[in-house]
Amino acid sequence: MHIVLVDTSRVVLKMIAALLEPHGHTVTVFTNSTEALDFIETTASVRVLITSLEVRPLSGLELCWSARLLAESNRPLYVITMSSARSERNLAEALDSGADDFIEKPPSPEELHARLRAADRLTNMQSELIRLAQTDPLTGLLNRRAFLSRSQEAAERVGNHGKMSAVLLDIDNFKRINDEYGHDVGDATIQAVARELGTDGIVGRLGGEEFGVILPHRPGTDAEALAGRLRRGIEALRLRGGKAPIRITCSFGVSEWIEGDTVEGLVKRADIALYEAKATGRNRIVTAISDLMLNRAG
Template sequence: RLVIVDEEMRGMQGVELTRRRRALRARDKVAVIGISGNSDPSLIPRFLKNGANDFLRKPFSREEFFCRVSQNVDQLELIGTLQDLATRDFLTGLPNRRSFLEQSQRQLSAVDNGGMVAVAMVDIDHFKHINDSLGHEAGDQAIRAVASVLQANTRSQDISSRFGGEEFCLMVSGLDAAASAAHFEKVRQSVAALRLPFGDSVLSMTVSIGVCRMPLRSGNLHSLITEADRQLYLAKAAGRNRVCSADTH
């Protein structure tokens, strides 16, 4: 999280090391503090232009050193908090729609193999009835419960998100047709099995799921989401609480 670089080192100057380090890790991931006893007035701007967050001229006091370290670490933590607020849904902790679109597009752009990727739209059935009959707190609890099921069924290489309202979107890669069908059927069954105490009632729900599968090499995020959304509509029209899927090429 924090690198302290002296300009005068064997083998490589601090400015060059800072430049190379910054090429690997962005400012919001790693802070770099340059230090030097050199009186060259161009040294500070060269450090800053090459990616340093801060600079200390030697000799410096112990108190000043630890103040600069604390300030840079605090700034990293603040940036991390702001990024989390911008990319995570506040109710469920899942990535939000914007984050899902960015992560999914990067994942599609980074692969060049012949595997398959699936995008699924998941929607809570009769959600308005839950809100109208039990109140919005029950609706929030239902959304959080579905999100927990999705998180429990999200592998490290997959992405799950809350798209908005009672709708969620998932990207799952590396599964053949049978494994993909089994995966989303497990999600559907897990939600249907939920029984959540709520006041004097027991809250239960189902979800409808629309899935679109496409080869990674030709995967187009807009096409995947559009077809998954169409399959979701078909699942709703067929009676809800079911998975509808299509393969495209």
Template sequence: MQLQIAVVESSAIGQKILKKILEDRGYLAKYFTSAMDALDYLQSEENPVILLTSFETDGMHGLDLVWQSRLLAGGTRALYIIAMSSSTELSKAIEALDCGADDFIRKPPVAEELYAKMRSAQKMLSAQQELRFYATRDPLTKLRNRRCFMEEVGKLPGGMDSCLLILDIDHFKSVNDTYGHQAGDMALVATATKLKDQNIGLVSRLGGEEFAIYLHDTPEALGLRAAERFREAVQQIEVDFQGKKIKFTVSIGLAFKPAEVAFNIDELYGYADEALYRAKESGRNRVCIGKRAGSKPVKLELRSA
């Protein structure tokens, strides 16, 4: 993700000084005189941001902006805040840090000092991004882990048809037992890659040999077609392991939520998991449609290879 820089300084002279220092080292920034405008920008910006804000800003005190920005970022967004003030009082720096700033610099800034602080900010944001990535991803396949998947699905707007697919590699234990766990890992990575390549829905490795795909704004019929494509795509995989070609299949359970039904991911997961179990019991390598969310149980429909 691309790093963004936002500068909040109500003084035209102050902005000019900062712009000259930053542009001399190739830093491009967005400049604001209003703290409220800067806060609106932060709310819409998804990339990591270095925020340089003066104590003296229009519309809101700089310290309030620091506090509000930190609350907005929470623990999920990469934000590094450098507070700026012309005051020489140590208490001002302490106050800024207490409000959520990561660093403090006096105005007018010394160019080399500001460059050093910018480098520190970049290193910190890069480390935060890496930590965030591995906290939300499965380490083997790099897909979303279960927690991240559930959280992202829960943030999607309601009032739309949606489908949840639970996929499980058939006879995965026999792959590990026959060829070893390295071959099993290769099968998992190959499956993850194939599912991502379909470029449809949110994809996750839930754990073990189980994957999930959430299809937002997708009617049941289209969800079924997508599930069949996923099943057929995995069926075409050939893992080359020590000169041997390993082929395998997946069973898929599908649960559908109509637009008029209130969303409940736990309910939908339960129905998809039940459908997956039926698919396994009915012969594997097939798609099974489970109960619709918010409706009476329906007869499961099987789709064989």
């Protein structure tokens, strides 16, 4: 596991790191609690925070609370506090501040490794629960809620004057596929389209037969090019069903980030463009240019 270790004493840091590293753990040490918090925020691989209560400039309790808020429900994080003065009050305050565990300083090797085994079990369970909460079970893509959440995070990084674009797509005549060939074939169709989407950008299944791709820091021309590749790739697919292979097509709506935009606005414009693509013949790409639409076969 990746462990962040925080204490005011470099001797203590060195001693505890020497207990952890031979067991395969990656240990990053800090004497400054604010620097430790910044590192945790930007390093998703961190699974465990071990901090003394007597750290500065954030106290150990403040660091616990801030780290817990940082993790929320989006990432697994196990927090262990340490103190050379073990008391019921210290234990209660640490747990109330978001700590998962409390050990005396310096910790014994046996106790420390036992606590970390518990941390490993819990963070693995948290990671699986997070995956289930964010993933569409049929395709393995992000579900709608996670897709919009990741897109919002990307938009905050992009800022008002940055670049970002969106592609929405919908399987054409999907109800007919379900009605004629059954829901098993319908599910296989959704899975086939999902595989074509790959991992370029933030990719999600928005519901039913509709999918979305957000391309952070990339202009609308990139989104159009991606939509063109996807349209041709999906059109070339053939699925088994009935007496003849089933041909699949999708319609696409594209939009581009504009100054003062929101994720909701970006997605809404792409959705309106997608509706236009459906209404004007399907298996085509429509790009939203402000309030105008550019309709093309791809």
